[in-house]
Amino acid sequence: MKRYAALTLAFVLATSPAAAERLITSLSSHQVLVSSSFTGTELVLFGAIERDSATVSRKGGYDIIVTVSGPREALVVRRKDRVVGIWTNAESNTFLDAPTYLAVLSNKPLDEIAPAEMLRRLDIGMNVVPRMHVAAGIESGEETFRDALIRLRKERHLYIEDPAGVTFITPTLFRATIRLPAESPVGIYDVDVRLFADNTNLARASSALEVVKVGIEQFIVTAARDHGILYGLFTTLMALMTGWFASIVFRRD
Incomplete structure (x- = not known):
């Protein structure tokens, strides 16, 4: 039995891919204090890619995607219709578990970093926003309710997509600026950093920050x-x- 267990462990170790790269990240601050005079702020994320002797050469270099997701809550999107010459709320949909804040920062457009299917599987990009099965496929013009939610949050700078939000200082050192607007919701924000190369997710690092009222x-x-x-x-x-x-x-x- 012991010999079988030892052989099994040896097989697993031999067939498991070695982690050749590791991400090390740090935030300029893990807490944001909100008072009556708060007009927004910026936090800086610094990161380094640590390589070991087993690291293979990455012909295309490295890519970084940073996802900052704020507290989740129910968000309602309403569609207005003109009734007897008066604009009024018609249909609506509630997204029960949507992030109140979402920033997706990268060093290049996401579709140049990884295939769309991989990004969906890893919940990267606006894929973090939950998809609703809208009754009877209701649409507002060419936008679904989900599209409208993303558009409206972007207008308020609460949803951000920035394909130039990550800057490489050296081939293995990078930084990203996280912008929080004046109406940033209070709560815990998850900060997820992923390392890619050659359309492959190599490493991941997670941390958090807190927005509190004072x-x-x-x-x-x-x-x-x-x-x-x-x-x-x-x-x-x-x-x-x-x-x-x-x-x-x-x-x-």
């Missing part, structure tokens, strides 16, 4: 979440006092 905004959010009844009573009392004070100030005798 100051009076965080106090209000925490109070509303943790002490809902007291918060409601306090805001109601404040509204009554404000109305009473206004009636005194602007009273006409």
Whole structure:
């Protein structure tokens, strides 16, 4: 039995591909503080490709794809129709597990790095956005609801595709700039870095960053979440006092 186990282990080790490259990455900051004056920020991701003696020559060089995915939540997309001359909401679809923020950064267009099927399998690119089976194939013009979701989030700079977002400083050192807009959602963001060469995914490195509110905004959010009844009573009392004070100030005798 022991001999059989040893032979099996030797066979697995002999047939398993050696990891010739390894990714080492670091973020300039793992926490972003959001206050009332927050107008957005930029984080820098630095990375290095570590090679060992078994590394084969990569004729086409290396490629990097960085995917930054924000907290997931339900996002609703509505289609407007003109009814009796008035624009009103018609059909809608809810994406139950969509990233609120998504940045896909690379050193060249994705289709030049890997085949589309591989990118879909690895959840790279806008493939991270869940696909919906829209009832009866409803479309808004030439766009499906999913296309509309991606377009609208891009307009708000919450979805980003940048084929020049990764820059190689040397053949094995690179950097990428992660831009977070002013309305970046609060929560944990996953940072996924993948190394490619010759249409093959060679290595992967993962990390995370956190966007948190600070100051009076965080106090209000925490109070509303943790002490809902007291918060409601306090805001109601404040509204009554404000109305009473206004009636005194602007009273006409």
